[in-house]
Amino acid sequence: LGGLGLPESDAATCAARMTESDLRGVDTHGIFRLPHYCQRIRAGGINLRPKVRPVRENAVTALVDGDNAMGQVVMTYATQLAIKKAAEAGLAWVGTFNGNHAGCAAVYSTMPVAHDMVGMYMTVANGNHMPPWGGVERILGTNPLSVAIPAGKEPPIALDIATTVAAAGKVKLAAQKGETMPIGWMIDRKGQPLTDPKRASEGFLLPIGGYKGYGLNVVIGMLAGVLNGAAFGRNVVDFTQDFATRNNSGHMVLAMRVDNFQAADAFKSEMDRVIREIRDSERMDGVDRIWLPGEMEFYKIRERLEKGIPVNPALVEQLRQLAKELQLADRLE
Numbered sequence: 001l002g003g004l005g006l007p008e009s010d011a012a013t014c015a016a017r018m019t020e021s022d023l024r025g026v027d028t029h030g031i032f033r034l035p036h037y038c039q040r041i042r043a044g045g046i047n048l049r050p051k052v053r054p055v056r057e058n059a060v061t062a063l064v065d066g067d068n069a070m071g072q073v074v075m076t077y078a079t080q081l082a083i084k085k086a087a088e089a090g091l092a093w094v095g096t097f098n099g100n101h102a103g104c105a106a107v108y109s110t111m112p113v114a115h116d117m118v119g120m121y122m123t124v125a126n127g128n129h130m131p132p133w134g135g136v137e138r139i140l141g142t143n144p145l146s147v148a149i150p151a152g153k154e155p156p157i158a159l160d161i162a163t164t165v166a167a168a169g170k171v172k173l174a175a176q177k178g179e180t181m182p183i184g185w186m187i188d189r190k191g192q193p194l195t196d197p198k199r200a201s202e203g204f205l206l207p208i209g210g211y212k213g214y215g216l217n218v219v220i221g222m223l224a225g226v227l228n229g230a231a232f233g234r235n236v237v238d239f240t241q242d243f244a245t246r247n248n249s250g251h252m253v254l255a256m257r258v259d260n261f262q263a264a265d266a267f268k269s270e271m272d273r274v275i276r277e278i279r280d281s282e283r284m285d286g287v288d289r290i291w292l293p294g295e296m297e298f299y300k301i302r303e304r305l306e307k308g309i310p311v312n313p314a315l316v317e318q319l320r321q322l323a324k325e326l327q328l329a330d331r332l333e
Helices: 008-023 031-042 071-089 106-107 111-114 168-179 199-203 211-224 265-277 294-307 313-325
Strands: 053-057 061-065 091-099 117-123 145-149 157-161 184-188 203-205 249-257
Touching: 008 031, 008 091, 008 294, 031 168, 031 184, 031 313, 061 071, 071 091, 071 106, 071 111, 071 117, 071 199, 071 249, 106 111, 106 117, 106 145, 111 117, 111 145, 111 249, 117 184, 145 313, 157 294, 157 313, 168 199, 168 313, 211 249
Parallel strands: 061 091
Antiparallel strands: 053 061, 091 249, 117 145, 117 249, 145 157, 184 203
């Protein structure tokens, strides 16, 4: 990114957020996205010298203009602003517009946790892959939601879900690896299962929980997109297909101090108790362990910090070619 003109501090922010995604095991939203980001920069689709700033603000809310900056830069700024406001006022909601793809949702929802705050993040996905319930036009994205809640000795809760059965990035990753998709991810226009990721354009992703997931998807789009003056519906730009047009991506992040309701230590102690109670509850035959939201990612971070982050060979080759084009090949040796 720096080789394409992104300022060092912004490149470092993007690298940190992508690395955090890969450490969590969310390989679809980390370094996997770097070639797409570089294509957008080369096509003029990213502002390399942005002025990310609030354009509307009070004690507990802010609307941030991302000035078409890298999404990681916009959302790091917005999340830090939410944490600062929540520290003073107890609660903060920050919305953004004029942004770009920001990567893994949990990276932002978990930032407030270190400050004994609940974090929540929602975004309008950068590409439409799903029709409304009962429709066949792909007019909705995967619109993720992430909620993080601090705990004491136990790993914090970190729910991170697309509102489709699978994230669009998982389809792209399956295509890159030459793998098939499980039945239930996608269907074609006739309602038949679609398992070949290279034929993804012939069908669409399914919502989680049927019409309920569709409803959640729409509400997220309205709160993270429409409310902020950001793109939603037909005006969403697919950042992996159109590299030059501004995305006007919308995001929102919320931070809330738990001591608004009770002492932080008491809350985290009770969280530990509830987490253990759920984990230790009776299991079905063949189930070795009950997992809480974000627990697998917590241990994946430990594992990858110790053993390193695996990168599939096809992506390695892409990165080598990209580095060669930017005369940075020695950086990958």
